[in-house]
Amino acid sequence: MPADETASPGTPAHAAYDTVIVGGGHNGLVAAAYLARAGQSVLVLERLGSTGGAAVSTRPFDGIDARLSRYSYLVSLLPQKIVRDLGLDFAVRKRTVSSYTPAVRGGRATGLLVGGEGTRESFAALTGDDREYYAWQRFYAMTQRVAERAFPTLTEPLPARDALRARIDDEDAWRTLFEEPIGVAVEERFTDDLVRGVVLTDALIGTFADAHDPSLLQNRCFLYHVIGGGTGDWDVPVGGMGALTDALAAAARTAGAEIRVLHEATRIETDGTRAEVTVRSPDGEHVVGAHRVLVNASPHALAELLVEAPPAPAEGAQLKVNMLLTRLPKLRDHSVDPRRAFAGTFHIAEGYGQLAAAYREAAAGRLPGVPPSEIYCHSLTDPSILGPDLAARGYQTLTLFGLHTPARLFTADNGTTRTALLDATLAELDTHLEEPITDCLALDADGRPCIEAKTPLDLERDLRLPGGHIFHRDLSFPYATGETGRWGVETAHANVLLCGAGAVRGGGVSGVPGHNAAMAALGL
Numbered sequence: 001m002p003a004d005e006t007a008s009p010g011t012p013a014h015a016a017y018d019t020v021i022v023g024g025g026h027n028g029l030v031a032a033a034y035l036a037r038a039g040q041s042v043l044v045l046e047r048l049g050s051t052g053g054a055a056v057s058t059r060p061f062d063g064i065d066a067r068l069s070r071y072s073y074l075v076s077l078l079p080q081k082i083v084r085d086l087g088l089d090f091a092v093r094k095r096t097v098s099s100y101t102p103a104v105r106g107g108r109a110t111g112l113l114v115g116g117e118g119t120r121e122s123f124a125a126l127t128g129d130d131r132e133y134y135a136w137q138r139f140y141a142m143t144q145r146v147a148e149r150a151f152p153t154l155t156e157p158l159p160a161r162d163a164l165r166a167r168i169d170d171e172d173a174w175r176t177l178f179e180e181p182i183g184v185a186v187e188e189r190f191t192d193d194l195v196r197g198v199v200l201t202d203a204l205i206g207t208f209a210d211a212h213d214p215s216l217l218q219n220r221c222f223l224y225h226v227i228g229g230g231t232g233d234w235d236v237p238v239g240g241m242g243a244l245t246d247a248l249a250a251a252a253r254t255a256g257a258e259i260r261v262l263h264e265a266t267r268i269e270t271d272g273t274r275a276e277v278t279v280r281s282p283d284g285e286h287v288v289g290a291h292r293v294l295v296n297a298s299p300h301a302l303a304e305l306l307v308e309a310p311p312a313p314a315e316g317a318q319l320k321v322n323m324l325l326t327r328l329p330k331l332r333d334h335s336v337d338p339r340r341a342f343a344g345t346f347h348i349a350e351g352y353g354q355l356a357a358a359y360r361e362a363a364a365g366r367l368p369g370v371p372p373s374e375i376y377c378h379s380l381t382d383p384s385i386l387g388p389d390l391a392a393r394g395y396q397t398l399t400l401f402g403l404h405t406p407a408r409l410f411t412a413d414n415g416t417t418r419t420a421l422l423d424a425t426l427a428e429l430d431t432h433l434e435e436p437i438t439d440c441l442a443l444d445a446d447g448r449p450c451i452e453a454k455t456p457l458d459l460e461r462d463l464r465l466p467g468g469h470i471f472h473r474d475l476s477f478p479y480a481t482g483e484t485g486r487w488g489v490e491t492a493h494a495n496v497l498l499c500g501a502g503a504v505r506g507g508g509v510s511g512v513p514g515h516n517a518a519m520a521a522l523g524l
Helices: 028-038 080-086 119-128 133-157 161-168 169-177 182-191 193-203 218-227 242-254 299-306 354-363 388-392 412-432 456-463 512-521
Strands: 016-022 044-046 099-105 106-115 256-263 264-270 275-281 285-293 319-325 343-349 373-376 395-401 452-455 494-499
Touching: 016 028, 016 264, 016 275, 028 044, 028 080, 028 242, 028 512, 044 285, 044 354, 080 182, 080 512, 099 193, 106 119, 106 193, 106 452, 119 133, 119 193, 133 161, 133 169, 133 193, 133 512, 161 169, 169 182, 169 218, 182 193, 193 218, 193 343, 193 354, 218 395, 242 256, 264 285, 264 299, 285 299, 285 512, 299 494, 343 412, 343 452, 373 412, 395 412, 412 452, 452 456, 494 512
Parallel strands: 016 044, 016 285, 044 256, 099 343, 285 494
Antiparallel strands: 099 106, 264 275, 275 285, 319 395, 319 452, 343 373, 373 395
16 A cells, blocks of 8 residues: 555654654654564654655656656665565566666767677777777676675674775775775776766766765765665666655554654754654644654754754755656667667766766756766666556656756756756757657646756755755764764754765665664663
């Protein structure tokens, strides 16, 4: 049963609980399920009318039976341990192709197809020989070794830096990923600009940074993009992303957790042993007591609830576009079937030089002249998100994720800037198509094109992501520092834990912060 049908807006059943969880996103639901299964009384407070947060499926186009993953869209970091522990009715499917990147070489449309049959031949056709292919194989063999050793630690107490280094047991990999800017490795190991760019994109998804940023912010982003599941694979959630949060809400309620939607926590008061949460609901304002509080929201929201000084500002840097097409567009590169090209990640204007130029322009306060982005067609892997009639007629969904578009670019006029960026992004895509993408858009019940775009400011408004940052704040390396606790979810208050994406080892649809906060709450 969908989460929004099992949650209730009614007044909480009790005046106090063992644990109150602020926020019904996927991490909060993971924590609720674990704690309720451990025998605790648990109340989940969600300000919106349904649970799920950014991990939801909706029908955004009027009169159209297409249930899209509206915000988050792929799964990699969700440990199977959580799926098994909670008995979730949830599955993912592998994409048949990893990526396709169109290009023009010698005046001829071509491209790089990675994953599955023909990968080596595609590298050779693009670059002229096998050197880049073998460099690719060596590089990703290295990242997979790191993934196999690092990923299991995400649901364990935070390892010390030296302990994680010893566990990885590969000094070349450690230096490449943890100590020097990822741009060094990209430039040393690859020579083709397009290949370099495809490698670098994993360091920039949701992160505004240069390949050589000395902060290594890009390295942290890259690491989380290549260790998921111990393989680095990014999979399609069957039934859309909402299928996961529906399953989590069902697991939490089955275990005994109480979920109340349209209940917004407005303040947390605590003495470190007992806490009181002030709640605003359709029935008015009231206070709920708790032994402990888990906050499935951003560090900025946590500070606001506790009436404490906020952390440093966060800033998102992406454009998120959802589309429904009547058909996939024809490509200028006739060597590849559109159903293969769009089956994985379709990279647009993501050559190494193009990414660097886009970053420089955005850092200088201008929209990138050639906006980089990438596209995912979920319905090729999981047509169940389309109604039977749409699927039979060949309709397809497209999700576009644009890079290097920080929130600062939209503050003067969000609407006008959004339109300009969307037009420029689609125009760049069109340079690789034989027909404009807009000619393929389906129309909703009122005759409007089925396309919607979200800037960082839109995400901040819709989901309260600080600055529209999809990770709530800059990602951190998955090891302990002087500022972290045993699980990376601890705060200055012994009975208040952060279980959102802003926790150490947070970010992405993983459930890891929820699991780790539950373990901390249970004293494990």
